[in-house]
Amino acid sequence: MVIEILISIFLLIGGLLSLVGGVGILRFPDVYGRLHAATKSATLGVIGILTGVFLFFLILEHIFIGKILLGIIFVFLTAPVGAFMISRTAYIQGTKMWERTKQDDLKKYIETGETPKDKRS
Amino acid sequence: MQFQILINIVIAFIWMFLQNDFSGVTFIIGYIVGLLMLFFLRRFLRFDFYFRRVWAFIKLMALFAYKLVEANWDVIKIILRPKLDIEPGIIAVPTKLKSDWERTLLANLISLTPGTLTMNFSEDGSTLFIHAIHVPDKEKAIKEIHDTFEKAIREVTE
Known part of the structure; x- marks a missing residue:
């Protein structure tokens, strides 16, 4: 009984986070903001659902499914790399940022080749 | 560091032979015993205790x-x-x-x-x-x- 409630919580959190990620894709104004919504909330959403499924099979059906754990690891490995490549390509292609974007240190670097100094020492 | 892990695994196997019980649980207990031995010997042998990094x-x-x-x-x-x-x-x-x-x-x-x-x-x-x-x-x-x-x-x- 307690286990079923726990699994339901995991599945609900996963579904909710995926939904919020979808809403974020619609609401954010530029490609960079959309990447935030698409890769991050969705990552934790997928992990929530996978954890729920894993617990369901482990505790209620007594089957240990290692593939689900592998799935979690690979989502963790691939999501940031994909986001990195998409945003980098978008920036180099010259995709416009939202007009309310405040700082742009990367533009400075591409124009002058200077990196800001480490202020700690 | 690799050498320490090797020593640790060897200690775990010796522990399994001493217990005459070749199950996973005995291996883990032996591994913990090996960790403790390495932990207490770290000052004498002048090496950096590897489990600190794991922690x-x-x-x-x-x-x-x-x-x-x-x-x-x-x-x-x-x-x-x-x-x-x-x-x-x-x-x-x-x-x-x-x-x-x-x-x-x-x-x-x-x-x-x-x-x-x-x-x-x-x-x-x-x-x-x-x-x-x-x-x-x-x-x-x-x-x-x-x-x-x-x-x-x-x-x-x-």
């Missing part, structure tokens, strides 16, 4: 899990607020990490934390360019990355 790595993962949940909550609040009141921007974060895989790990951890996204490296790899969804205070954001992820990664590798 630092576990702490790094715990910090990451905490940050993941915290930052997700922040992004959800931004998304569901009726008025989109954010100030996105690209900030340059200098890093002290030296090797390539340390920097890759830092970039991936930053990318996985919602609200921040690694976009590019400088040519020599000493600076990360990060797109943040909400940066009212640039210095504070840079300092936070230095104090959490960079510090934890340095604890693992040094």
Whole structure:
């Protein structure tokens, strides 16, 4: 009984986070903001659902499914790399940022080749 | 470090033979016994106890899990607020990490934390360019990355 409630919580959190990620894709104004919504909330959403499924099979059906754990690891490995490549390509292609974007240190670097100094020492 | 792990595994096997019980549980107990032996001998043999790094790595993962949940909550609040009141921007974060895989790990951890996204490296790899969804205070954001992820990664590798 307690286990079923726990699994339901995991599945609900996963579904909710995926939904919020979808809403974020619609609401954010530029490609960079959309990447935030698409890769991050969705990552934790997928992990929530996978954890729920894993617990369901482990505790209620007594089957240990290692593939689900592998799935979690690979989502963790691939999501940031994909986001990195998409945003980098978008920036180099010259995709416009939202007009309310405040700082742009990367533009400075591409124009002058200077990196800001480490202020700690 | 590899040598210490090897010694530890050998001690675990010796423990299994002494117990005459070849199950996984006995192996784990033997491994813990070996860890304790290495821990108490670390001053005499003049080596760096390797489990300290494992422990630092576990702490790094715990910090990451905490940050993941915290930052997700922040992004959800931004998304569901009726008025989109954010100030996105690209900030340059200098890093002290030296090797390539340390920097890759830092970039991936930053990318996985919602609200921040690694976009590019400088040519020599000493600076990360990060797109943040909400940066009212640039210095504070840079300092936070230095104090959490960079510090934890340095604890693992040094």
